[in-house]
Amino acid sequence: MQPLLCTDAVRVESYVGPKDERSLADDVLDGLTRPFKELPPKHFYDAAGAELFDRICELPEYYPTRAERAILEERSAEIVATTGAAELVELGSGTAAKTRLLLRAMAEAGTLRRYVPVDVTEAMVLECADALVEEFPDLRVHGIVGDFERHLAHVPAPDGPRIVAFLGGTIGNFPPGSRRRFLRTIGKLLRPGVDHLLLGTDLVKDPDVLEAAYDDSEGVTAEFNRNVLRVINRELDADFDVDAFEHVAFFDREREWIEMRLRARRRMDVQVRKLALKVAFAPREELRTEISAKFTVDRLRADLAAAGLELRAVLTDPEDLFALSLSARK
């Protein structure tokens, strides 16, 4: 592996290449030719999508980011004390905004050694590596530019007691079967008896509160949802009339997840030129763009157990909106 960057304190390796454009092409080809059209949520996040997501996190209706941050502010010291963590591996690290709270607690406990961010956006990994070694003089950063669903095998062997953090509630984007499979894959990064998973999960609550979080009054989430069509237009030379799709978000009370969809306002034929594909939408036909599962502690424990992990602690905010949990490999 030829590292992208290698200094005394920072090493960044990249595993993203031309194949990754393929994954959008494959997902569009599969997803838009199904009887019920569907696209995976990971394609929301180009530069514009990442910016829209940052705006979502600031919305009064979107509580998960604030609630998770509040838990980390209150409990990071305790998390570090109970795990003895020297190393933090973070899946989908982004700007590492919330991570700083954990790194600071590790530095204060005198255990901080290494941070291993895993993120698809190269600039994010490089910039946060730079800023963090500046902020924490003894820290080493081993960054992985890659897709956490495909490149976890490139995470280096542990260097001291490890926390693998998967924050924000992104585990909720996985449907139940693949969720358990992915948790099992994460488990392989953990040594039994030594390492821990720190998992952020949104909790089941009043459907009105949930639905408002995914259908805000300013329409930011609607723009975020429609952004996936702009990504396809640009990357695959498609001609979606983006504004001809209406944002739909609802809580499925049976499955206990939020679903986001895009509903065609009229009949449409869309050309996806790079794939030589024509996609027809009937009036009011819906395209599913995201599921975001909400958890009870019992379901969380069951999912972890099915993946070979044992739930050790659940930390929540004062309003019980969101949970951070610690678990260990069985």
Ligand code: AVJ
């Ligand atoms: C980044 C997946 C945790 O599911 O709440 C926010 C994405 N979608 N608003 C979530 C999202 C609509 C978010 N995650």
